[in-house]
Amino acid sequence: MQTAKKETVEKRLKALRQRMDKKGIDVSLFWDPDNEYYLSGFRAISYSRPIVLLVYKDKTQYIIPALENDHARENAAVDEFFVYHEKIQNSHLDTQYFQPLNRILDDVSKNNVLGIEMGIVPASVYQFIREKGFEIKDIGQDLIDMRAIKDQEEIYWLEQAGLLSDIALEASFANVKSGMSELEFDSYGDMKLLETASKDYPDLIVGYENWTCSGIERSAMPHLYSSTRKFEQNDVVVHSRQVWINGYRAENERTFLIGNPTDEQRKCLQLAIDAQEAGMNVIKPGVKAKEVDIASFKVFEKAGYGNFVQHRIGHGLGLTEHEEPYLRFDNDLVLEEGMVYTIEPGIYIPGVGGFRHSDTVILTKDGCRSITKYPRHIEALSF
């Protein structure tokens, strides 16, 4: 299994340590699986057994369950491992993650300042660290900032995810017909995606999620899971797909029409397409996050549909389904090269339907480049 290269992890740790230094943080404790993957190259399959990553000025430590021991030692670019067990012969060893954590923290001078992900670490763990007498600062925002700007290795995997998502969309659309269920529509894309991954990316981890909402009522709710509802003549359908490879995700969404849509439905889909284009035309380094949101919003507003907007135009994308910072009307963040965003303005109109495309773009030196390329115009999306 391919994971982040050792040099890549070292570069990230160096950047993290500079931030820790600036903030006066001596030791950082990470709880979030995506942050841990980013900083170590290792991802476990489940976190019902907690995994803790500690980053010092001169070393790193992992607290891991025995179950992940081989897997972690093979993949994690980490200096020391502390293993906790859950079988009876090892009852004399550590059997809970907080036992080694307790000893580790007892060895750290109480004058040290601890960094934790304040927005993620559970209250019980925070309380445990506080009661040991440490001063605590937030390190979570630093990881958000670091991860917002993708390095070359990350961009490579994002592009592969985009490619795979396009291949999946092609396969789903090649089979679309009235009478098939939302889940069946998804499954054609899934199957093709897995076949392709088997051939082109041997030994890599590929995954996907779909949300397909068909019909006036379901498409008008922006966030629903795919269901067994069957497509009907004259349906509006919003199909959303995220694909990930080696941890990195692309989002690819298309609204499509079956049979004979009403004039208003065609008009609304065109508006969503125009609003997306407006956002893509504005986004580039130096522009504020809110300017992109507002550019798209204005297209809807000008046509009298501003009231049917419900959500921001986009979110960051990388290892996590939705990554901060967001493209919101109130976000003054100045965008930078290497940031990755979905551009997905939408309107949701009772009695008419929902209309939203989403593409994933990488900010280049002077604009953006979409890593999802499935056709966006109405003709290609009418069945």
Add this chain to the structure above:
Amino acid sequence: MQTAKKETVEKRLKALRQRMDKKGIDVSLFWDPDNEYYLSGFRAISYSRPIVLLVYKDKTQYIIPALENDHARENAAVDEFFVYHEKIQNSHLDTQYFQPLNRILDDVSKNNVLGIEMGIVPASVYQFIREKGFEIKDIGQDLIDMRAIKDQEEIYWLEQAGLLSDIALEASFANVKSGMSELEFDSYGDMKLLETASKDYPDLIVGYENWTCSGIERSAMPHLYSSTRKFEQNDVVVHSRQVWINGYRAENERTFLIGNPTDEQRKCLQLAIDAQEAGMNVIKPGVKAKEVDIASFKVFEKAGYGNFVQHRIGHGLGLTEHEEPYLRFDNDLVLEEGMVYTIEPGIYIPGVGGFRHSDTVILTKDGCRSITKYPRHIEALSF
């Protein structure tokens, strides 16, 4: 979309309020999506926009993003809704979840005791509540205890999930052959599962996850994602599938052999089957969790394979992938009717492979009933 019935939710809220009363908790604040679904009947698709459920003695409140407004009002059995927005026309209204939360908590008397899920609520939210001057107690363990014993509605959905998982396994095994990838093997089951769901469960939410680990090296690591590695002659393969419908999950795992396994591989698979049977024979109301784990372990130990055990025999199952409490050697919990567990003892031997079946069982009055029924004996699992 079918969700928990209103009466079911009311029954659960009544049980929760009795527990709050006993602990002296006046208001409980929930952050965990599964707990929120359990107590309200509503589940959002994503939680990058936080959702907060508040339970008082005489009412319930939801803080939700505008995006989920329609969906929540349609599905959630909750008294009051507070919506926060992310579009520019609503910039005069709440735009972050903590704005209504702040006002709500300002209205609550500071003499009140607040219950939160200490193991789940992020440190930043805990700190925010603490700084308001409330006494805080844990309510998370109560939800673990409540959810551990499934009601009739939950058991119904668990059984449907078990059925669907068996259908998926049948389809995957009907197509197994040397040269296919792990992901392709999974995809036959996925497709059949979705087809079946479309026919038999119209308008319900169905999902699944697979982990297929093939070959000596990969099968010997208990927790890996399916990859594009291709099955080879004489492979040992551990195939794991979780299927969920209406939120409820069944786990169904089989180890199988391709071609001509070695004598030791056959012996180890038989041991895993025997160890699972030993666990199933012991589990029933009145027995301690640890007795089940130890019964399985002894089968491995007696045969000289105790050292190759890495994990507990099973976990609770319901809305969450792994639910507490666990079947561990050190858990004195006395089991009760209506609890649901995976029984999945495994051994992982370098140079030989990994061997583990998993079935999901419901504790009945005097034993257990498996909701996953795919054949477990070696003959049915040799290809």
